[in-house]
Amino acid sequence: MASFVPSSAETVEDQRLYTEERLVEVACLDCLASVRVKKNSEHQTSVQWSTEGRSHCQEFQRRGTGPGRRDLHKPCPRMMASIDDAVRAGDVPIGAYDGY
Amino acid sequence: MTDTRTLDQGNAPIRFARGWHCLGLAEDFRDGKPHPIEGFGTKLVVWADSQGELKVLDGFCRHMGGDLTQGEVKGDNIACPFHDWRWGGDGKCKEIPYARRVPLRARTQRYETAVRNGQLLIWNDPEGSAADHDLLPPELPDVMTDKYTPWSWHVKEINGSHCRELIDNVADMAHFYYVHFAFPTSFRNIFEGHTATQFMESKGRPDKGDGGYSGEDSMLRSEATYYGPSYMINWLEVDYKGFVTEVILINCHIPTGPESFRLQYGISVRKPEGLDEKSVDYIAEAYTKSFGDGFLQDVAIWENKVAVQNPLLCEEDGPVYQLRRWYEQFYTDVADIKPEMTDRFEFEVDTTKANEYWHAEVAENLARMAADGEHAHH
Structure with missing residues (x-):
């Protein structure tokens, strides 16, 4: 059942632009996990995990899944390092198009 | 074709969110009286049973629509001010003092409850699922002890x-x-x-x-x-x-x-x-x-x-x-x-x-x- 129904097709296209456009796949250097990454600037990073990528991440597995575990909210340092590496190698372009 | 950006105001959903919702501090509901709470497009009634367990039902009696929040807590139940129908926290009508028997269909909307960090939460789901206690917010260590100020x-x-x-x-x-x-x-x-x-x-x-x-x-x-x-x-x-x-x-x-x-x-x-x-x-x-x-x-x-x-x-x-x-x-x-x-x-x-x-x-x-x-x- 739909909610917050957009009233125009352009809105649906905006949703795609902001959430899906220009994501680049980056694989972890230490495990089988991979994510999709976008960098609008040197300091901005978006990291989109998938259910599968998440299940491969050794760091997240170690942290467990107990409720109320605040460390669950922290990024995986190995994946962050892998992303930095990919950026240095020029695999992840830096810069936004038109706010996305 | 115009370059002017338009605001898409869309349509707000006609349903209310699935999940736990907080109604307030649990202690405030434990005074032996029914409490009205507006929520999910209706009025809810909150009361404590004889064990101090908090109960939440839709606020309107399924008999003739009386306002349960203006009724009385009688034992474990909330009694309607209109004809004294007695409703239990499980949503079932337990007693109609003037009647030989309670109709089998006398069930009203109930909300499952949980108390976290001294606050009363209720589960809402338009699909009517059982409450998922794994989705409750965590207990906060030391809060509600003398290490922290009261809420x-x-x-x-x-x-x-x-x-x-x-x-x-x-x-x-x-x-x-x-x-x-x-x-x-x-x-x-x-x-x-x-x-x-x-x-x-x-x-x-x-x-x-x-x-x-x-x-x-x-x-x-x-x-x-x-x-x-x-x-x-x-x-x-x-x-x-x-x-x-x-x-x-x-x-x-x-x-x-x-x-x-x-x-x-x-x-x-x-x-x-x-x-x-x-x-x-x-x-x-x-x-x-x-x-x-x-x-x-x-x-x-x-x-x-x-x-x-x-x-x-x-x-x-x-x-x-x-x-x-x-x-x-x-x-x-x-x-x-x-x-x-x-x-x-x-x-x-x-x-x-x-x-x-x-x-x-x-x-x-x-x-x-x-x-x-x-x-x-x-």
Whole structure:
């Protein structure tokens, strides 16, 4: 059942632009996990995990899944390092198009 | 064809979110009386049974529509003021004193309850599923002991806005400068499963007086997580002139109608060691007032803005679209939840350009204020 129904097709296209456009796949250097990454600037990073990528991440597995575990909210340092590496190698372009 | 951008105001959902919703401090409902609470487009009745267990039903008797909130607690049940039908916390009519038997179909809408951190929560699901206790917010260690001040609890009715406006704040970096008078120096989000988190470090604006997040001498480290659609725990470390205080802020709401909600917030402060009770109470009150003022700053915006389904974002904005995608899961039948609504998403906002501009603007404001001050002297 739909909610917050957009009233125009352009809105649906905006949703795609902001959430899906220009994501680049980056694989972890230490495990089988991979994510999709976008960098609008040197300091901005978006990291989109998938259910599968998440299940491969050794760091997240170690942290467990107990409720109320605040460390669950922290990024995986190995994946962050892998992303930095990919950026240095020029695999992840830096810069936004038109706010996305 | 025109280049003019239009606002898509869309249509607000006709259903209310699935998940746990907080009704207030549990103790406040344990006085032996029925309590009315507006919620989910109706009125709910809350009472404590003879064991002190809190019970919540739809507030209107299924017999002839009497208002149960104006009835009486009789034993474990709530009795309707109209014809004395007695309803149990499980939603079944237990007794009709003037009748030989209770109709088999005498069942009303009940809400499963849980108490967390001294607060009463109820499970809402338009699909009617059993409550999922794994989705409850965590217990906060040491809160409700003498290490923390008791909850300072406040309620604010919001009319004319869908509660998603409140949720949008999770991803909204820049409003902290304009609405709450703070420089966010670091700002990150993580959305995953039923949780959405905002990490922020901020400094108060010296060109605005104290209150909310402002004030030159105040630095804030904030971690705020929504557990489900309506209940946020905000862990705050406030550094005021080198004096660090740990504050826990609960920010929760219950939708009352399609375009209205009741905002509730509670504050508990870790008592700094070596301070007397009076000073501790003073500090707790000061933070309660300052974060309360912060909500009022938001409310002034919500009451006058329009809904927008297609926000136009710049590079310095937070991930509003991803946040709303996450929020959508609570308005979708469980079978229709898409993986991207719950898949983990991390976002770091680049605050560099924003802080450059804001510091320059604040410096100008301070210079102007100083000049005005000198003029006033001459």
